[in-house]
Amino acid sequence: MKNFIYQSIRLILLAVFKIFFGIKVRGKENLPAEGGVVLMSNHISAYDPPLLAAIFSRPVRFMAKKELFKNPIMRFVLYLADAFPVDRSKNDITAVKNALSVIRNGEVLGIFPEGTRRPEGKLGTPKSGSVMLAIKSGAPIVPIGIKNIKKDGVITVNIGEPFTMEKFSKKRLSKEERKKASKFIKDKIKKELNYK
Template identity: 45%
Template sequence: MLYRLARGILRLYFSLCRGWVVEGVENIPEEGELIVVANHSSYQDPLILGAAMTRPVNFMGKVELFRYPLFGSLLRLLGAFPVKRKAVDRAAIRHALAILAERKVLGMFPEGTRSKTGQLGEAQAGVVLLATKSGAPILPAGIKRGRGRGGVVIRFGKPFYLEAEGRERREAGKRIMAEIASLLS
């Protein structure tokens, strides 16, 4: 209920104030487990991506965001959960796999941090691990901004599956980032 209300308010805001365009909505599966991945260059990205999706998204967010009691509680109410970056966070991995086992949507920014330059970096190992361990399809998304307060374009690509073991995981991460890059051009 709270998620749908927040999504409706955000859609109205982005439509009226930011002039957003959402493309490829038909590529979002209506049901089943799903990992949605996107580029990340602004604190607004989870809001933009969550508002553009047709299904609720459970975002993985850096643990620092959850240290503020009121804000952390709100994030949890909206389905987000903390992850310790630069460490193997087994609790976050278990939580993410549980979300996928419940046939819900997991939202991730594969680079693990915001890009200050707008250039895409390398995918962290976590997204590949979760995709291969769960068997969930990956839905790539590209968030492209205009200059200043210009419009925002969100493009969803076609879902795809990863099968990667050992050394193939690095290549799988490159594929994820290439899929996102193709949606930004």
């Protein structure tokens, strides 16, 4: 029943985005049809999570800041979406465990590695927690670039080919190696933002 409600809302959202915003999606086929996977996207607007949820037929479970769960209406929406909270003021081990559980259960995890919204055209550096989660999960990562969501014209969503963090997966990374891993993810998202 919950999945039926989710899919119904997803289709309504998709129609809303198409009618009122106009959306152009490239590379939707790059999301694996099954198995645990991580969506990593830039974050420029509050519309980003519902936009990504609307695009993909596979349910996307988002890691959402804990403050959103304080609002009863928003909490119910997040419950329907099977989202879970993260405390951004600390290294939230519980949130990391929940995220890894989503992936290991063969589901789609959606995260915004910058950790917060940033102005369009100013891509931030992925937070260390997002980077280490990507490495530890061993799951394929699908990079996504969202453009024009606050501007006149069609919203563009570019979805890149999956990649892994296998080359960074040794037991302990130096500070320099963590920076390289972060840049590796950032460059993958940046490529989708610059796609013409």
